Amino acid sequence: HVTPRSIAKLTPDGDLKQDPYPEETQRDGAARGGPCSQRCSVVGGRYSCSCFAGYSLMPDRLSCDDVDECVSGVHSCGVGERCVNTVGSHVCERQLSCSAGYQSRNGVCEDIDECMVRTHNCGAGLVCKNTDGSFVCGPKQKCLTGFKLDSHGNCIDINECSSLSETCSPGFKCINTVGSYTCQRQVIQCSQGYQSGPDGTRCIDVDECLMGTYRCGAGQICHNLPGSYRCDCGAGYQFDTVRKVCNDVNECWRYPGRLCSQTCDNTPGSYQCSCTAGFALAFDGKNCDDLNECDSNPCSQECANIYGSYQCYCRQGFYLKEDGHTCEDIDECSQSIGNMCAFECVNVPGSYQCACPTTGYTMAANRHTCRDIDECTTGAHNCSGEQSCYNIQGSYRCLSFTCPPNYKKASDTRCEKLGCPGNAPECLKLPLRITYYQLNFQTDILTPAQIFRISPSPAYTGDQVSVAVTRGNEEGYFSTRKLNGFTGAVYLQRQVREAKDFLVDVEMKLLRQGSMTSFVARIHVFITASTL
Incomplete structure (x- = not known):
């Protein structure tokens, strides 16, 4: 038992460090990952590499290389044994000794054929013959053509008929002869319809159909038979035993409705299927497939394939012409019942569009009616700062509200009379108040139409008013009517045929408690065209 102890090891920086492993483990440097390939030991703080038995340390003093004991002579093989090197050692094998004329192979002595490996010493004119363990030299003998040398050295005849192939033509x-051979033609008798074969040994059938020596009628087919031939009718023909001819078979009559799905046409010896318009013959040559005429674009717009034909259609806004193929645009503007557009209808291919006057209007969201542009609100007018912009249908007017002499401006639309100096009679007759109004109508307004009402405010019991148009009614378009004791009305009396502007003064006289007072409503009446 060995007690582990610490061993100093050399670090890569050259310093020593304590290794807690036993000394025995330091001997195997390769196993410990040390610098030595086999054994490693530490002496005086430095490592030293050594090798196992059968190896030697290489010049790098780290790696070990195998020692070839057989080459270095340090093997232990004796006489009659052969040294074979192994990794780290060697083995001794017993060496086999063969007599002269033999060689060792796989541990057995075999005869050497000196004649084959050409190790004999036979001179020119002599032939080498191998013997067991040796050879002999004998004289060469030449044979004439057609003869060969036998095993005893004698020249014997060669049977070319049995040794050679294709010696004679078919x-x-x-026939073999001494030193040669000869060819003799074979004669064979064959029956009618047969002939001698190429080899002359047998009779073969004559194919009259192939050679063209047959005699068959029109429309008949030759079929070869052993020693003869036969004339048959071809497919689609029937043999007439009386006339001895082949007649065409009308398959369409014989098998009505069974050969073709639509039309059957008889042909010489056969038949052919065809299809009616709108169909194409299928790959089997019998059935008919529907033809998609739409693939050839026969319609100017939309095409729908139907079984055996097709149908042309037009998109919305077009109609199909009498030719059944061409689509013509529908003029919705000229054919429509009623007004589709408020102002103007413009036909476009397949549809129509509504248009508005170039000025004063814009297209409404419904794309059919025109919406008036309020130039006064949008600022698209040319009125001066002293003028007031008033919007009318399709345009605007610039109005000036000025008060006549002896009046003051009480508001933007009202003038109040000032006092009359000296109670002048003419001044006292002037209206107490002048008020401006604006009215806008179209030419298609139904007449007579009440367009304005006037009354005192406030009104009292016993008030009496009278209303009259005092200015601007030279052509008689306007009239007045008293509705009750304190209310009067203005009427548009007759139709205004075209756009026109009027400035009308409507005077209301008020009789109250025995005193007469007058008021004037100065009305701008704008009549605009009713084309919208």
Whole structure:
């Protein structure tokens, strides 16, 4: 039993460190991963490498190499034994000794054929013959053509008929002679319909059909038979025993409706299937497949394949013409019932579009009606700062609200009369108040139409009013009517055929408690076109 103890080892920096492993483990440097390939020992703080028996330390003083004992002569093999080196050792094998003329092979002495390996000493003109363990030299003997040397050295005849192949041509027989051979033609008698074969030894059938020596009628087919031939009718023909001819068979009549799915056409010796319009013959040559005419684009727009034909269709906004193939655009603007567009209808391929006047209107969200542009709100007007912008259908007006002499401006649309100096009679007749109004109508307004009402505010019991158009009614478009004791109305009396602007003064006279007072409503009436 060995007690473990610490052993100093040399670190890569040259320092010593304590190794807690036993000394015995230091002897196997390869197992411990040390610098030595086999044994390693530490002496005086440095490691020293050594090798196992049968190995020697290499010049690097670290690795071990095998020692070839057989070459270095340090083996233990005796006389009659052969040294064989092994890794780390050697073995001794017994050496076999053979007599002259023999050689060792796989532990057995075998005869050497000196004639084959050419180790004999036979001179020119002599022939080497191997013997057991030796050889003998004998004289050479030459034989004439057609003879060969036997085992006793004699020249004997060669039977070319049995030793050679294809000595004679087909139809000839080989006969051996001394030193040669001869070919003799074979003669064979064959029956009618047969002939001598190429080898002349047997009779073979004559194929009259192949050689063209047969005699068959029109439409008949030659079939070869042993020693003869036969004439048969081809497929699709029937033999007429009276006339001895082959007649065509009409398969379409014989098998009606069984050969072709649609149309059967008889042909000489056969038949052919065909299909009607809208179908194509299938690969089996009998059935008919529906033809997809739409693949050839026969329609100007949409095509739908149907069994045996096709149908053309048009997209929305088009109609199919009488030719059944071409699609023509529908003019919705000229053919529609009623007004599809508020202002103008513009036909486009397959549909239509609505348009609005170039100025004053914009297209509404429904794409059919036109919406008036309020230039006064959008600021798209050219009114001055002293003018007031008033929007009308499709346009606008710039209005000026000015008060006449002896009036003051009480608001943007109202003028109040000032006092009359000296109670001048003409001044007292002037209206107490002038108020501006704006009205907008279209030319298609139904007439007579009540467009304005006027009354005192506030009104009292006993008030009496009278209403009259005092200015702007030269053409008689307007009229007035008293609705009750304190209310009057203005009417558009007749139709205005075209766009027109009016400035109308409507005077209301109020009789209250015996005193007469007048008021004027100055009305801008704008009549716009009703094309929208």
